[in-house]
Amino acid sequence: MHIFLFLLFGLLCAGGAINLLIQRKPINSALSLIVVMGSLALIYLLLGAEFVAVVQVIIYAGAIMVLFIFVIMLLNAGEEEHTKGSKVAKIIGIPGLITGFIIGVSVLLQHGPQEKRIHIGELYGSASDVGMMLFTKYLLAFELTSVLVLIAIMGAVVLARRSHSS
Amino acid sequence: MTIPISWYLLLSAFLFACGVMGFLIKRNIITIFMSIELMLNGVNLSFIAFATRFGTLDGHIFVFFVMVVAAAEAAVGLAIIISVYRTRETLNVDRVNLLKL
Amino acid sequence: MKLFFWQPWLIPLLPLVGALINGLFGKRFSKSVVASIALFFTGASLLFASVHAYTLLHSGADALETSYGTWIRAGSFAADFGIYLDHLSLVMMLVVTGVGFVIHVYSVAYMEHEGGYYRFFSFLNFFMFFMLTLVLANNYLLLFVGWEGVGLASYLLIGFFFQKDSAANAGKKAFITNRIGDFGFLIALFLLIQHFGTLRFATVFNIASSLPAETTAGLLTAIGLLMLVGACGKSAQIPLYVWLPDAMEGPTPVSALIHAATMVTAGVYMVCRSNAIFSRAPLALLAVAIIGALTSFFAASIGIVQTDIKRVLAYSTVSQLGYMFMAAGVAAYSASIFHLMTHAFFKALLFLGAGSVIHGIGGEQDMRSMGGLRKYMPWTFWTMLIATLAISGIPPFAGFFSKDEILWQAFSSPHGSKIFWAIGIITAFMTSFYMFRLIFLTFTGEYRGAQQDAHSAHADHGHVPHESPWLVLAPLVLLAVLSIIGGWVGGNRFEHFLAPVIQKVQTESPRLQVAESAAIPTSEHGEKTGESKALETSLMSISVLVAFSGLGLAWFFYVKRPELPGKIAAASGGLYKLVLNKYWIDEVYSAVIIGPLVALSRAFLWQIVDQKVVDGSINETATAVRGVSHVVRQQQSGLIRSYAGWIAAGAAVIVAYMVWMGTR
């Protein structure tokens, strides 16, 4: 059951990621990303991270991606045009990426953690547990993050505002 | 039937690689931005997987922070994209190479 | 007297403050404010100098040394900011501040109509600062600072009328010639540091006098000779005297202050200050004496035929400086300093008087265009006459005493020789002759400037010679008084006064044995024996006689038979031409040193070293940078995807490296 669910959502996830790359229209890419995020939420559930899974849906799928789609709609982003652009990305970047990926995967397959087996339904990381940790051990980081978000809000407002002079 | 953690990590690596690839091959600035989110998600998955592997919740906390940062980044980034589009009238990163508005 | 402002460092610092105020803000001040500031700080400096002189004399101490902390510390070597006040620096200090103040007063009126009034006073104060630093320094390094500083001030002031090419060139010439001397001086300082480990006067002299002469003679001789090179540069001795006559391009007060009274005597001061070294290096001492004697003779001979009033005085200065060197060279340091002092009075007076003359007749400097000025400017005439009498060595004026002392010492000193005495007497004769030639040409007879003015463009301005304002005359009168009474302290008393400064050489080092010196029984200080007294008196009468004969000859040539000099000049032909053209020294230098140097510089330094090596390397560097930039610039394409590509590749490299490190 577990392997079935993992394969189902994992393949959905991978398919979504690949589709994101293949699609020419940003809106399709965005939808693929939503699929990736949704299936990731379910994979989190498989891993027992209940609260994170829900938050993944609410924040990523429900807020961030809506924002993306909103912007795509606002700017009426049509089909991607093909420009020559950078040779570096093709000549160096893609081989480098593939090399790095292959190295990483081979290392993971050889030395990755194999021993720990998890079982479906073993839920931990409930809201209260995560909350306790967040407000004790990581309190400073949490407060700093709140400052970051505040600055981001102000930044976004300033950036997106039309200047009155023009 | 259970599966080892390294499978999750492989998926995470794959998502991350897809994100990087998207950054390399996509022209639309919004799509590139989405590739970044994809990378972040890949990393999040590895966090959760390791949290499960070690039986601690710290990984979950990190995922929270990543999400918050991603949200902040999305807000600012999309605002930048909007203002770039206003001045340049394009979303193609290859045409936005002056490194200024 | 422990008050803060009684510290001796205020003496040099006060003029610096004045210089800074005038230099930085003077442009906005009116001329009277500028002059007041300059006068105030110079006067204050004079006041402090007097107070400190008084303090020192009444304390009974030989010297007061005050250190104000370390200036430079490098390994075991250390140099202090320190003031060394003994009788020698006291004399110098008083001469510098006194004459300096007087000349400041003079300049107030004299420079009235020149541009850059504030600049002039700022530079002048600046000079005072460095000169006092030089004089009051307690170590050679600080002395060197003052040494270079006065050189700088001199350069600035010679080139004061920098829009005139000749002035700017004269400034450069002075500066560069001085560099040659400084080069020697610096090497002397290096030798001192290397062998003595310090530059502090007291320590150096103690070490020098405590070491056995045999072991150090060579070293001290080398140091002495190198110092002599420096002194030659600064004090315009052969072969480096060429800059001083050209330095007359500067304003006349500058010539009076810097190029007659104070700065050029720095070399003399330095040699006298280093008497502990020179006295143990007879060869160096002999070199000093020979150079001094030669210089005095040559310069005097050139002075005879010069027609420019300031150039005559300039060569006279060179000649008198040679006198001082000769005195120092025969180990008669006190006589040297004595002459330095009196010379400061009458030579400053002569220059100021010449300035007054030039001022009075509207900028003319050629004596052939003067004449008969006595009735137009009587004050100037009388004061200049006093100075001329003083320089000619006619009693009872100041110059007589000092010059006589030098001649006597040249004759009688164990380091002396009759040859020096003979040269001295001939020079004295020539001095008397050309000085009275100057007086007669300038002040007697008929005014010859008018007819020249008649066909010049600005004749209508009516350059009728007129007396200078009282602010110009007052310094003349003051200096005239000093020129009269300045020598009355007498050579012996002066020698006593300076005795603590002059170290006695006890060793019977192998000195240059002059046969006659043994025959003359002298005691180096104290009462002269009756026999030597008689000898001295007879020598004295000879020199007076010589002075008067020079006077008489000048009168004969230029008053009685004014047509005669031209005939003699025509008759002597080549010799006259040689002397008139200053022995072609400038031309010789130009051909022997400057010409090859320029050629070498042009051919090698410029066309190869500068153009090929320096410029080439710079250009090649630029080309290389541009080439590299051209490559690197491609990276900053602004294409985000290129950046991402590099990042991805770099990340792959790092991952590979870490995996490799992990598996190793």
Added chain:
Amino acid sequence: MSVLTFLIVAVIKIAITLGVLLTVVAYTVWLERKVVGHMQNRWGPSRVGPFGLLQPLADGIKFLLKEDLTPPYVEKHIYLIAPVIALVMALTSIALIPIGPVVHLFGISTPIQITGVVGATGQPGDIDAGLLIVLGITSLGVYGIALAGWSSNSKYSLLGSLRASAQMISYEVSLGLSLVGVLLMSSTLSLRGIVDAQLGTWFGFIPQWFLFRGQFIAFFIYLMAAFAETNRVPFDLPEAETELVAGYHTEYSAMKFAMFFMAEYANMVTVACIASVMFLGGWSGPPMPFLPAAVQAFLPLIWFLLRVFFFLFLYIWIRGTLPRFRYDQLMAFGWKFLFPLALANVIVTAFFVAIRA
């Protein structure tokens, strides 16, 4: 309970819930037309069946039989998938709502809740983060509207969906925050747990609903935000017919339009359910021992439906009463009034909870 029975029970529950829900949706439409009609001094539907009761059926048949138009210039895949997303998300969220306590039928005990199970102790269990999941699913509902507007390739649709997206994102913040007070007081995210926290009465007749325990401001905020979330009057800007024809579903017709229609009303029902659970004590009600046992078993269901009906009536009532907001007023109201108010409510509630604890 075996897996097979679990599955059978789940399927039965899903079927019943779906049926009931769709019926409720259909008759809400009827109710709305009727009530608004009476408010506007006319009859409303009255021809089809008694009191027009068969009108929804007729409407349904009409939707099914109409020609299913697909305009040629639309983004076809997205155009087709958008109403599906909208309806699926609207229907899914109802699965987590606990409608009643445990029932015992045919020897099987099961809570009246699709995602609920009876644990080993016999106590009904619930998903721990139930409320969050509901919020997450409803937040996904916005995609249906946004994509519909985008894919229609029409300016009315685009503007409508832009408005809808912005509005829903904005009000979702206030909606979530208004619930935090309740969560603080009940200290659980489980919906069943929240209902359990509201059982009991003061003085025997005042129920201990969170509405009466200081959360009335939160309730007000929730109500406002819920109206905006479901695009109802006075916040129905996305489909303001005078400006945008029909907003995001201008280009939809027949069954695809019906799906949006149903999604909207299903969302209304879901929101009403959540309000009942969060503020009005869910299915709790006064005990009625005089009724037969069979009826008593369904009493909680009735109480719950009464509350939902109350909310639905409130929707209709307000629709018949209030005019539409202007768009900038809507945004200003959401961000400058509701959001700070909700924040203040959270802070004050947290303060009191901390004092009590």
